[in-house]
Amino acid sequence: DTGVSQxxxxxxxxRGQNVxxxxxxxxxxxxxxxxxxxxxxxxxxxxxxxxxxxxxxSRLLSDRxxxxxxxxxxxxxxxxxxxxxxxxxxxxASSFPTGLPNSPLHFxxxxxxxxx
Amino acid sequence: xQQVKQNSPSxxxxxxxxxxxxxxxxxxxxxxxxxYKKYPAEGPTFLxxxxxxxxxxEDGRFTVFLNKSAKHLSLHIVPSQPGDSAVYFCAASxxxxxxxxxxxxxxxxxxx
Numbered sequence: 001d002t003g004v005s006q007x008x009x010x011x012x013x014x015r016g017q018n019v020x021x022x023x024x025x026x027x028x029x030x031x032x033x034x035x036x037x038x039x040x041x042x043x044x045x046x047x048x049x050x051x052x053x054x055x056x057x058s059r060l061l062s063d064r065x066x067x068x069x070x071x072x073x074x075x076x077x078x079x080x081x082x083x084x085x086x087x088x089x090x091x092x093a094s095s096f097p098t099g100l101p102n103s104p105l106h107f108x109x110x111x112x113x114x115x116x
Numbered sequence: 117x118q119q120v121k122q123n124s125p126s127x128x129x130x131x132x133x134x135x136x137x138x139x140x141x142x143x144x145x146x147x148x149x150x151x152y153k154k155y156p157a158e159g160p161t162f163l164x165x166x167x168x169x170x171x172x173x174e175d176g177r178f179t180v181f182l183n184k185s186a187k188h189l190s191l192h193i194v195p196s197q198p199g200d201s202a203v204y205f206c207a208a209s210x211x212x213x214x215x216x217x218x219x220x221x222x223x224x225x226x227x228x
Binding site for chain 1: 157162
């Protein structure tokens with residue numbers, strides 16, 4: 001068990017470009033979450049999956065954002081037409097099927113996005 | 117509108133003493149509360165949790181207290197160690213969905 005893995009760790013892109021991040025959850029976890037954290041703030045929920053089904057999306061997830069988990073294993077988060085306000089740490093987390101309260105979220109180390 | 121508030125951005129304590137980190141919430145529907153610890157360049161790590169049906173949960177040096185009437189919880193670390201220096205986030209949830217609402221965090225510094 002290597003924990004939740006995120007790739008890349010850092011991404012610098014120019015405004016208007018598209019970016020895609022990948023998350024590999026802990027293998028026996030079938031719930032997967034995406035959060036975003038900006039400087040001085042706590043993580044903010046974006047969306048979560050149970051297996052391949054996307055069950056909830058935050059209003060923070062504008063139409064430029066799309067998340068997928070096609071086979072119920074790894075997930076990708078794509079941001080189209082990036083804006084400077086998208087600069088943040090994007091965190092992925094996973095948990096057992098029972099979810100809270102029996103299964104706390106386990107976070108990866110995040111992908112830091114900088115939009116110039 | 118912040119539903120989970122950590123009003124102290126930072127806290128400094130001496131090694132061996134008690135660290136008390138505080139958290140307030142506004143949504144009475146929250147029924148599960150967690151504390152996460154975060155080191156620089158790492159993701160948050162789960163520390164301890166408490167259900168709304170309890171008022172205390174203890175795990176080694178870490179104890180979380182919940183006061184539902186005051187909508188307040190606190191994390192006690194005794195004794196504090198330099199390795200405890202990190203940012204501590206309070207989080208709350210309603211139901212079992214995993215949509216955690218986080219506070220802004222408190223940076224704890226434990227001085228040798």
